[in-house]
Amino acid sequence: MAASPRRTSRSPSPLSSSPPTTAEQPPSARLEEILNSENCIEELSSASEDDLYEDMGTATLEEQANITYLEKVRIPIHDSLTTETSEAQNETLEIILPYLEGNPNDLPLNIFGIPELQRKKHIAFLQQALGDYPGAFALLDASRPWLVYWSLQGLSAMGYDISEYQDRVIHTFSLVQHPSGGYGGGFGQLPHLAATYAAVLSIIMAGGTAAYESIDREKMWHFLGEMKQPSGGFTMAAQGEEDIRGAYCALTVLSLLHIPLELPPSAPARAHGLTTFTDNLGPWISACQSFDGGMSAAPGNEAHGAYAFCALGCLSIMGPPKQTLNAHLDMSALIHWLSARQCSPEGGYNGRTNKLVDGCYSHWVGGCWPIVEAAASTPNLWNRAALTRYILSAAQFKKGGLIDKPGKRADAYHTCYNLAGLSATQHTYTYEETMLEELGGSELDAPYYWKVHGLHGGERVWGDGDVVDEVHPIFVVPFRAVHDCRRYFEDMKSFDRGIARTD
Amino acid sequence: MGKTYHDDPEWADIEPIPQDDGGLHPLAAIAYTEEYSEAMGYLRAVMAKNEFSQRVLGLTEHIISMNPAHYTVWLYRAKTLSEIKASLRDEIAWLNPTALKHLKNYQIWHHRQTMIDGIGSPEGEPEFISTMLEQDSKNYHVWSYRQWLVKRFDLFNDEEERRWTEGMIDADVRNNSAWNHRWFLVVGGRNGQALTEDKLKRELEFAKREVRRAPQNQSPWNYLKGIVRHQKLPTSVLKDFALEFADIRRPDDIYSSHALDLLADIYAEEEGSKEDAKKALDLLASKYDPIRAYYWNYRKNLLDQTETVA
Numbered sequence: 001m002a003a004s005p006r007r008t009s010r011s012p013s014p015l016s017s018s019p020p021t022t023a024e025q026p027p028s029a030r031l032e033e034i035l036n037s038e039n040c041i042e043e044l045s046s047a048s049e050d051d052l053y054e055d056m057g058t059a060t061l062e063e064q065a066n067i068t069y070l071e072k073v074r075i076p077i078h079d080s081l082t083t084e085t086s087e088a089q090n091e092t093l094e095i096i097l098p099y100l101e102g103n104p105n106d107l108p109l110n111i112f113g114i115p116e117l118q119r120k121k122h123i124a125f126l127q128q129a130l131g132d133y134p135g136a137f138a139l140l141d142a143s144r145p146w147l148v149y150w151s152l153q154g155l156s157a158m159g160y161d162i163s164e165y166q167d168r169v170i171h172t173f174s175l176v177q178h179p180s181g182g183y184g185g186g187f188g189q190l191p192h193l194a195a196t197y198a199a200v201l202s203i204i205m206a207g208g209t210a211a212y213e214s215i216d217r218e219k220m221w222h223f224l225g226e227m228k229q230p231s232g233g234f235t236m237a238a239q240g241e242e243d244i245r246g247a248y249c250a251l252t253v254l255s256l257l258h259i260p261l262e263l264p265p266s267a268p269a270r271a272h273g274l275t276t277f278t279d280n281l282g283p284w285i286s287a288c289q290s291f292d293g294g295m296s297a298a299p300g301n302e303a304h305g306a307y308a309f310c311a312l313g314c315l316s317i318m319g320p321p322k323q324t325l326n327a328h329l330d331m332s333a334l335i336h337w338l339s340a341r342q343c344s345p346e347g348g349y350n351g352r353t354n355k356l357v358d359g360c361y362s363h364w365v366g367g368c369w370p371i372v373e374a375a376a377s378t379p380n381l382w383n384r385a386a387l388t389r390y391i392l393s394a395a396q397f398k399k400g401g402l403i404d405k406p407g408k409r410a411d412a413y414h415t416c417y418n419l420a421g422l423s424a425t426q427h428t429y430t431y432e433e434t435m436l437e438e439l440g441g442s443e444l445d446a447p448y449y450w451k452v453h454g455l456h457g458g459e460r461v462w463g464d465g466d467v468v469d470e471v472h473p474i475f476v477v478p479f480r481a482v483h484d485c486r487r488y489f490e491d492m493k494s495f496d497r498g499i500a501r502t503d
Numbered sequence: 504m505g506k507t508y509h510d511d512p513e514w515a516d517i518e519p520i521p522q523d524d525g526g527l528h529p530l531a532a533i534a535y536t537e538e539y540s541e542a543m544g545y546l547r548a549v550m551a552k553n554e555f556s557q558r559v560l561g562l563t564e565h566i567i568s569m570n571p572a573h574y575t576v577w578l579y580r581a582k583t584l585s586e587i588k589a590s591l592r593d594e595i596a597w598l599n600p601t602a603l604k605h606l607k608n609y610q611i612w613h614h615r616q617t618m619i620d621g622i623g624s625p626e627g628e629p630e631f632i633s634t635m636l637e638q639d640s641k642n643y644h645v646w647s648y649r650q651w652l653v654k655r656f657d658l659f660n661d662e663e664e665r666r667w668t669e670g671m672i673d674a675d676v677r678n679n680s681a682w683n684h685r686w687f688l689v690v691g692g693r694n695g696q697a698l699t700e701d702k703l704k705r706e707l708e709f710a711k712r713e714v715r716r717a718p719q720n721q722s723p724w725n726y727l728k729g730i731v732r733h734q735k736l737p738t739s740v741l742k743d744f745a746l747e748f749a750d751i752r753r754p755d756d757i758y759s760s761h762a763l764d765l766l767a768d769i770y771a772e773e774e775g776s777k778e779d780a781k782k783a784l785d786l787l788a789s790k791y792d793p794i795r796a797y798y799w800n801y802r803k804n805l806l807d808q809t810e811t812v813a
Contacts, residue, residue: 072793073793073794075792075794077718077719077757077758077759077760077791078719079717079718079719081676083674083675083677083717084675084678085675085678086677129531130531131531133531133534134533134534135534135535135536135539137533138533138569138570139571140531140533140572141533141535141570141572141573142570142572142573142574142575144529144531144532144533147531148530148531151531165530168527168528168529169530171525171526171527171529172529172531174525175523175524175525185573185574185575186522187524187547188520188522188543188546188547188550189575190575190578190579236574237574237578238578239581239582239617240574240613241609241616290683290686290691291683291686291691291725291729291732291733292725292726292728293725297647298647300650300687300691301643301647301650301683302643302646302679302680302683303683304643333732335801339795339798340721340795342794342795344792344794345794347794352641353721353722353725354677354678354679354721355679378801378804380797380801381798382797383794383796386794
């Protein structure tokens with residue numbers, strides 16, 4: 001059976017900020033249950049009377065409202081069979097519930113009684129994430145481009161002007177650009193598509209001619225050509241693993257830098273009859289859709305939220321989502337699976353069937369919705385308010401930064417993707433029929449037809465102070481960075497396509 | 504202090520390439536330990552001259568012990584093993600404890616795949632995978648590796664493999680990774696081939712039995728729906744089964760929201776049953792799975808759209 005949730009003395013908030021309920025405030029049925037439950041009395045038996053009073057005192061009006069809400073969204077069916085999975089789920093829910101019901105971190109609340117976005121603290125956290133790391137962090141030595149991307153994107157989402165980092169971004173990535181093209185995780189490291197994706201996005205966020213010119217596009221073209229596989233997919237590195245991340249990262253770079261769609265003459269896939277980067281790619285992505293409708297890393301693997309975003313992102317670069325998603329995917333099965341990722345009553349997403357909620361899927365799954373809604377021509381397929389609750393109530397670390405779930409440490413990864421998910425709950429985007437700002441009209445231009453359509457008008461639990469900036473639905477950076485970059489490369493006429501030399 | 508190279512005669516011929524951070528201070532810089540920094544300097548130097556040797560294996564092992572997430576080191580090690588024709592069996596023996604220590608690591612599994620591909624035999628691998636799954640029964644890399652093994656060594660008709668998968672499902676019927684593996688083994692990995700009558704019956708019976716153990720578990724429901732879709736059967740073949748767990752005429756006795764969900768699909772396909780489909784979706788939206796109310800309502804709207812079209 002699912003553990004019955006109870007508030008325990010583990011999570012009291014100081015009496016000073018939470019006045020005790022008075023007789024005029026009817027205690028919720030839930031609260032009575034708590035006080036009558038033997039478990040609760042057992043747990044409190046060792047506590048002093050003051051503690052007991054303080055525990056009762058946490059039932060503010062806001063908390064009663066939260067508890068009522070949680071009861072309402074809970075699935076009322078529980079199987080009696082206990083397995084490793086159900087035990088982990090029950091334990092996790094017990095840890096999370098106090099944060100959804102009350103305010104154990106004692107954060108200021110918005111007008112909906114939900115913790116406000118701790119903008120200042122999160123900004124300070126990400127500024128620190130861009131700084132120096134002690135030697136014990138050698139484990140991150142191949143992931144430094146990611147740290148920079150996550151931090152810059154998180155800062156941008158919170159409206160922080162990152163221009164102070166511009167020179168250092170250019171310098172940082174000039175050190176890790178590989179002589180044969182693409183970017184590595186660090187100085188002297190081999191080029192890798194994940195590092196390349198993070199590097200290019202960071203560079204375009206920094207923006208400006210010097211930043212754009214720091215990228216060797218022609219060598220990039222050759223590097224990407226090396227990654228293209230006869231199957232249609234891409235490997236992450238030479239002799240590395242082939243999965244859907246590779247396809248999404250490669251197409252992101254191809255589109256933003258306006259690199260020709262023809263494979264370079266040196267590309268090994270040419271020997272198998274392929275001539276462009278998108279050859280066989282659509283069918284390869286179709287093969288990544290699993291039997292339950294979700295998307296997996298590679299054909300045959302288990303459906304997974306992060307790979308789902310990569311798959312949808314990749315298809316949305318190949319063409320308008322309405323065309324490409326409907327052509328290559330079983331949409332009703334996909335929507336069913338995406339919808340099932342929202343955990344009840346937590347409101348956050350998990351990445352796979354029967355796995356635990358994790359704040360990073362706020363983006364990986366939450367970020368799929370604008371794409372899917374555009375493809376299905378239907379707004380409001382998902383519960384934005386429930387996700388907002390999870391992010392603001394359970395995924396903010398008291399001292400700054402965002403997290404997987406209560407009890408975990410904050411990191412730049414979870415901060416970036418929780419904020420991107422929060423942004424997805426607040427903004428609406430539409431895929432326009434006509435081009436914006438005279439961008440595109442040529443290869444892989446589909447991502448430049450997205451338009452910000454304003455704040456979400458429906459059910460909401462975020463206050464004005466909790467609003468984060470719009471995030472480009474495909475590239476997960478600010479719109480301005482995307483449009484400025486493509487405009488810069490769109491106008492470039494001097495690119496030597498190399499192909500000409502072989503003609 | 505760990506291993507050093509500058510005072511090691513074996514490395515006297517190598518001039519290390521130190522990390523050059525140039526003018527400005529880079530972002531997210533790591534203050535490497537001297538040991539790591541020196542080893543990386545030697546690695547860059549051997550990579551620059553394309554050296555593949557026994558001592559390179561020692562160097563890469565040393566760096567991996569400090570940073571197992573270092574793809575460059577793993578890829579260069581794999582290349583070295585291949586160039587000097589080292590024993591891949593020895594490599595696997597070294598790899599086993601390393602993999603157990605670093606469960607969530609991407610690189611180790613890709614490296615293992617490269618080695619086993621070179622060895623050309625899956626011998627011992629199922630046992631090793633079982634050890635790994637005892638630590639983390641849903642590890643994505645381990646399961647993906649298992650799928651690769653099945654494909655590489657054509658284990659699709661291996662009874663042992665299917666029994667093992669069944670054992671994993673028995674141990675935790677909610678382990679979706681195990682369900683996915685079964686799908687891959689029995690259905691998915693076979694280029695779209697339809698199941699024979701025998702196998703179809705077996706798979707449906709198996710999944711139904713597992714649903715009965717815990718009806719609110721979505722994995723076997725997805726499996727059932729997947730089988731029906733794959734065989735291009737009408738969803739109604741599952742109607743009697745779904746009715747065991749949910750009946751819209753007894754809205755207070757629902758034992759599985761997934762049965763209601765399936766019934767909504769079945770009624771939507773059935774002539775004249777749109778209202779029943781709506782009732783099932785209403786029950787989901789209002790009571791049995793309200794967090795997805797937007798989605799259930801979307802499904803309701805689709806019913807009206809098809810009516811209009813018809």
